[in-house]
Structure formats: C-alpha cells, structure tokens
Amino acid sequence: MKKFLLLLVIVLCIQSLVAQVDKIPKKKTQEAFGKLDFLSIDMPETDIPNEKNMGFTGIHYNLMLNDWAYAGLGIYGAVSGNRGGFFTLGVNAGIKKYLGESFYIDSGFHFGGGGGAGAPDGGGAFILPHFNLGYNFKHFSVNSGWSYVNFFDGGEIKSHQFNVALEIPLDYDYADFEASENEFEIIDLKKSDWNVNSKRTSLMLHLNTLKINGNTQGINNGKTIKLAGFEIANYFAKNWFAFVKVDGAFDGIKAGYMDVFLGGGYHLSLNKNSTNILAKFGAGAGGGGGVDTQGGFLIYPDLSIEQRIFNDIFISVNKGFVMSPNSHFYTSSFGVGLKYYVERNGVINDHSYSEGKFKGLDVIVKQDVYFNAKRDGQPTEDLHQISLQVNLNLNKNIYLAGQTSFANFGNAGAYAEGIVGLGANTNPFLNDKMTIFAQALAGAAGGGDISTGEGLILKPSAGFNYKLNNSLDFRAAGGYVKAKGGSLSSTFINFGINYHISFLKLN
Template identity: 25%
Template sequence: MHLSDALPIRRNARLQTPVLRSMRWLRMQVAVLCLICLGQLGVAGRAAAEEMTLNIPDDQGAIRRVSGMLMLDYSRLTLSNGGAFDLMSLHYLLRANDWLYYGIGAFAPIAEGNYGGFFGADATLHAQRRMWGNWFVNAGVSVGVGAGGSSVTNIRTFSGQGLYGRAYAGVGYQARRFSFGVNVARIAILDSPINDTAVNLFVQTPLSLTTGSYADAGRRLGAEAYHAPQHENIVSLGATHMRQINPTGSYRGNIGLVALQFSHFHTENIYTFFSVDLGYSGLLWYNQAYGGIGRRFSLSPRLNLYGQLGLGSSGWVTDTVDTGSGFLIYPKVTMEYLWRNGLGATFSAGYMYAPFGTSRNWTVGLGLNYHLSYSNRERRESQGPLDYTMRGVRLNVFARRTSQIYYNGRNSDPLNMVAVQVDYALNERWYAAAQMAIAANAFRGFAGYAEAFIGLGYQRSLSRSGRFQGYAQLMVGGNDVGVSSSHEVGALIYPSLGVNYYINDRFSLYGQIGGTTSLGQYTGASPNNRWRNYSIGLGMSYRFSLPSRS
C-alpha cells in the first residue's frame, strides 16, 4: 500500500438507525451476490479442466495433468474496536495427494467497513476428505500479509505489523460441477483490530492444467499428439488511464494503471476473466482486483470487439480515493486488431463505479493481447496442423530478509519480506523475470511496504549432474516508501545472484543474494532522496512448461 499525505473528508455521522440497517443489509446481499456470481463463473473452469486432457503416448515426454481447484470464500468480521469489516478471497490450490492441497491467493474487502484499497496475499495449506455421500470435511491454514486503512495515519493502527494469519475448518457438499460449504475461521493481523472468529462461506470448482517438465521447454507438440483446449485462453497486458469524475477524496488527479488480465472462453465468444490493476503514476500502488463475464463480437477476421462486466474490490486509502468498502463495478469495451500468431493490439474504454463510496471514473487504455490457444475460426480455416510449443516457467516463492534500510539519511530496521518471482524461459540460458515482494513487518510504523521489479536473468549449470544451477539477474522497479511525492526515491535497481538445487523434475530449492539501490538521485527524478539495502532470500521453486500456440 503506497503511503501519501491525505486530508480528512467530512462524512455524515448522523445516519438514522433504519438507514444503517438497510445499508448493512444491502452490503451483505451484495457480498453474497458476488460470492455466488463469481463462484458460478468459476464453475465454468470445470470445462477448462475437462478440455485440457492428455492424448500423448508415454514415450513422447513428461506431459501430465496437474489437478487443482479454485476456492472463493467470504467472511464478515467484527473488529476488536467494534467496527465492521469483511474479506473475500480467491485461491488456486494444487493437489498434493488425495486429501492435501497447497497454493496461493489474495484477499480484499467488499461490502463492510470503510477500508477500500485494503489488499493482501497469502500461502495456504488445505486438507479435504470426503466423509459420507457427497459431504466432506475440510480445514486449512494461511499465512501472508495485508495492509490498508481509511487514511494514511489509520494504516498504523488498522494494519498493525501487516502479518496475516487464518485458520479454518468446516463442512462442504460436492455438487455435480462444484462444491460449496461453510467453515468457522479465525482471522487476524498482528497488532491490528482485525482479530475475529467468523463464519466463512466458500465455493470450490476444479481447475486443472496440462503441463510438461521444465526440460521440455521449446519442444513442439503436433495436433495429433496433443489434445489442445477447444476454446481460447488470452493473456492481456496494458496501460490504463483513469480519470476521476468529481472526486471527493484528497487526491483529485488522474491515475495510471498497469493492467493484467486472463480470459478463458467457454464457448466461441463467451468468456470469464480475472484482472489485477496496479497504479504506476498519480497514485503509485493504487490497486484493484476483479473478475466477471464478457462477450466477443467478431467484426472481421482481424477485428474483434469485447464487452465485459467486472465485479471486485478497488482503492487506495479511503479518504484519498473514496471507494468506501471497496466494492467495484467495472463495465468495459475493448477493440482488438490482430496482427499475426495470436498477437493483437487493443484500445479500451470503461467506467469504474464504487457504489458504497463516491468514486466514479472514466478509463481508456492501450494494450496487447496474446492468444495462448487457437480460436475455433483458426482451426476451421487452417490448411494444416496447428502446433503448440512448450514454454518454460518457474514460480519462485521465497522469504527475503533485508539488511538495515538506509533511507534519506538514517537507517531503519530490516524488513522480513515475502517474495514471489515468475521466470519465463526465452531460451536455454536467458529468461525474463517479474517479482513482487511485500513486507511482513511494518516499515517506520506503516504496514504493507511493497516492491515490484521486472528484468532479465542468465542461468547455467554449476555441476556435472545438473542439479546445481547458478543464475545472475538484473531487475528494475519501484517501491511504495514515500509518505508524499517529495519523499519518493524514484526507480530502484536490483542486481542479484543465486542458485537452484533441483530436488526433482518439478521442485527445487531457491536461494538469492542481492542489493537494492535507488536511481532517482542519479536521474534527477528525486535528487535529494536515497534508498539502499542488501538482502538474502531462501525458498522453493516450482518448475514446469506450458503449451501455447507456436
């Protein structure tokens, strides 16, 4: 969560009790509606799991189906100071065996309280066992980080140290295409009023992937050897300009967002999607996450029009951009021009509306679409086989411990950070990388310190067996340290060295040492501000390859 100066906003504190009750009822209905709606959208992921089946002889490589599920849940909490709060979370959990799952997820408020912009992420270990008929029991534990507040100063008390924990247990029912149930959950953030035991409603749907070994990266699969998805999957990356309409918060300017979206088609033209947007200008680290349903209209072989409706959570701190409890409604249209080999240029326009706050916004954006799989039209019109190529991916999850932080003339305590880095193999030696790291302790009293980087890496084997691999990488990015624009340190450079020790085909131990230095004093972006620290990281890597169109 980026920290900025904020001015208080006067609010009507004399609402009649019946009005408060009506609003609370409405908010609860919206939260449950979101849970059911998004859960039903996720049910369609079962189709994706069924489509991504195997038709490959055993001697053609280590192609396998990785089973997992999406889990969407909702909890309404009472803060220790008596206020209202809620959290909706979405997790992707991989199956480890018949009863154990592990994975990562994110959570944000929807309909209770006044903390739009609160956001968090966690790692989860989940156990589930069928007991009788279609009934099952489940339990789990999550550890992560979360931060936000109604104002900058409120972050200190509301988010505490930022270290998040959740433990839950309950029962569920397996329907034909999805599961649902109820848990009792204990949710807390260290030194925060978020500390309550609550009823937790959940929906689950299977979602499996076809993957290959990491060593298969670059291998081509012919149409006769690989049963590809029957409908498209699209990854979209773009830059969105958000213009506020009559803002009431202390920040009244425009906001630039980096937008990442994954869309899965269930028919030739109907799709569901999930998107995450992050602020890069105006309000750095403004965040929103949302999912929904859309439809494509084919105007010509190269021109497509997409219309979609998203529901989710959005904001920064509430008195800076007033999204109220965070609930977001976001209709958007996108025009796409296809170049070649599944790459398309896009122009989008939309309207973002926070019904429990005053935030109203127009958006326009430019971006790129990458079609991971072939469309029905391409398959119908193809004169030959449509091959797929395995693309190597590493998911690295690790803890980073920094040295003391040198920031603008004085040292601060070290940070304990949780980092997630994705590596995408460009060839045998080089890879592109993106990393996100969030602190699990407060920085100068503020929870939720975060960093984000992108860059390139070089790797090679360090042993004859190939189990040890060394790498060097150079990344650039930024952090959310500034309490105002005058405190920003500008871009950061992050060189690092590390090793992987391969345990088996999928898992390896991951280690890293590096240093972070601000560039603003050299580029003139922030000539009077300085940032410097060193860090060491240790964790695990999950290695695999994914088929995508050649």
C-alpha cells in the first residue's frame, strides 16, 4: 500500500509539473530582415535651376510571410541634393526568390506618402517599385538594380534610377497576443522553450532642444528649436547597442523640422547598475521648418547620463550636437528623457529575476482622413495621411502609444506628425472578437501649409478593433485634432490593420 501511495504521489507531481510547463505560451519565431537602401532621384526643374539629384535613403523592416514573400514598413529621407527635410513613410511588399544557394532576385513595391523642403511633391502619395539582383553573404546580403519613383497625386517627381541596398537578418521571438499579462516563475520558464539568452531593448521618450549656430540660417539664426521624439535601442553585446532616433519640432520655429538618425553606442554601468553613461554616434537625415540643411545629411554625436528612478525606468540627460558634416547647419543639443529597459524573450542573463510576464505589443498601419484641414495660405480641403502607431501594453487595459504620420493625398505632401500619449481599451467581447478603445495623443506636427503654428497638436480619438486571426485585427476610429498655435481644428476618421503579439519580459 505504501508503495502504491508513493507511486501515486510521483504520478501526480509529474502531471502537475507537465501542466505547469504546458500552460506556458509557445515560443514562436518570425523571420524578418532590416534593409538600408539608397537611390539618386532625378529632380524636375522647378524653383531651383539645374537642381541636383536628390539622394534618397531608406530604413525598412520586413517580415517574411513564407519562403519567398515579404511585407513591412519603410521610412525615407533626403541626404544629398537641395531638399534637406524631405521625408516619407510607406508600406513594402515583395518577392525574394533564390536562384541557388546565394544569388536571389528581389522584386518589390513600396507605397507611401510624404515630401517637404518645398519640393514638387503634390499631395505626397508615391509609388516606388524595384527589381534587384542580390547575393547572400550569410550574415548580411547586398542587392541592386532598377527602381522607379512617381509622386502621382499632383507631384512632378518622376524618375527611373539605379538603387543599392544592404540587408541584415533581424528575426524575433514572440507569443500570441492572448498571452499578454500572464506571469510565470523563472523556475517554470526554464523548463520551456524560453530557456534561452535574453535580449536587452530600451525605449525612450524625450524632449530635446537644438540651439542653432552660424550665419547660414537666415531668420532662424540663433533660435532654439524644441523637439519631442523617441529612441529605440537594441543591444547586440553586453555594452554595445544600435539605435533609431526620431524627433519633430513643436516650438521655437515655424513647424516642419524633423530628423531621423540610425547609429550605435557604448553603455557603461556604474553604482550597481543604477547609473549609466552612454556615448552615441548617429547619422541620418533632417530639415524642414525653414531650416537649411542643404542635402539633409546630418551627424549626431552625443553623451548621456542616466539614473534609475524605479525598477527598469531611468531618467536621462543628454548633451551633444546635430550638424551637417560641413557645419553649414550646426547646433548644440540638450535634452531630457524617460527610458524603459526590457530584458526580453529569454531567462538566461547576468541578473537575478524571479518571474517573467508576457507584454502585449501592437503595430498599427492605418489611413487617416482630416476633414476640412485648415491651411495657412492655400484653400481648405480634406487631408489624407498614412500613419504608423505602436502601442506597448502597461497592463490589460492601459497602453502607451507612439505615432508618426505623413500626408499622401490632399495637396499637403510635406505634412507630418510625431505624437505620443496614453490609451485604454476594454476586455474582449462578442465571442472575444471585439475591443473598444479611447486614446489621447499629443506632439509635433507641421509642413505642407497645414496651419499648425509652431507645431504642437492634440489628438484624442476612440474606436474599435475586430479580431481577424491570432495576430491581426481590423481597426477603425474617429476623433478630433487641434493645433495649439494654429488654425487646424478638424474631425477625422481612420481605418487600418493592427498586428499584435506578446513578448516575454523579465521582472
């Protein structure tokens, strides 16, 4: 009898252990790649005689849908020529087919919106198909070939050109969105597929100032630009990281200035990891708002000091420079930010954690329509824009949101937004198919003759998500946008697709 009871206890313990491991969400892997590309666009002769070609460079992130098809997002900016401050945002789709072990063909299509710098961009909508031949070197690949750009909504920019691109595999692990906010002990996670090295990521929301120096900036000489933006960094070694930084002006000059940087840096931790010193260097594109950055190519050296204020949240102070290499545009920068560090998608690391929690992440691509968007000089008409929003769930019902948008129809090609805020959503209902949300965002906007004053806008909205499958929702909303220092005061609607997943965060 004792042996039977002992055997029964062992069986029950094994069943309990298996049940604990089974309920841990399955780790899935999405194949993806980042892409940097460059093309030299033949510009039409308009307000600049014998205008130089516009050097156009893009940063893209694409998901492999199967063995040969991909889709994703990309942002372009001018880096040479005469149109510094020309930016676009768009969606990608393409086919990548291997001809052998290393050679492949890449045929793709990009649709987006944007413009700026007084260029003849019309409403901003454009297409950019390409056909390239590439070679895979295992850890990276290169490809080049033909491309065509056409700003077809009343724009004059149309050009066939050669393009060249660099691609790097950037796969990621994830779990289904339904796993978000579920917590598990580390001891249980170590018995699952999540028992791998964790990856470190940081997200920072910041305010920056740029003090303009030099005699080349006309009425903006000596002014201070106030900017709001965000920075995302991923660590590829213990102390080394790569980052993307985006800022938009909301005060100090006429609205419209924006910059985007891609770079790397070194992280030094002190005081038992409570104080960090970071040295960074980035390169990218910037301009707009009457600021003369010539072709638009800028560099960004910076030094930051961070101090922990709560768990994984740090306050950051940075000092550096934003400038063109020839110092035609030269500013000293100073900023403060709130940074959030995440150890994600693995339980093996140098620190001590007791549990892991799955956090929800939304990536939303949508089309906005502003009704009767007021202009500074042109007649009032509707404004259309392509928009990207990213939500990070703080809990089941509250999320932090960041959004960027670029005009693509409505005779305002240079208009763009960069806004952040908070939102709330209901629990799912109607057979777990529907959720309702409300959000309030604010930040920088300008360009395209849209009347936003110095750039600060407020943008509350409400809407719904309808579940299509485990990763995709249809999303629609309506709201109101108001410029604090301008005449823009419009109702709007939007609709799009919400791609959502969850990732494991260590606590």
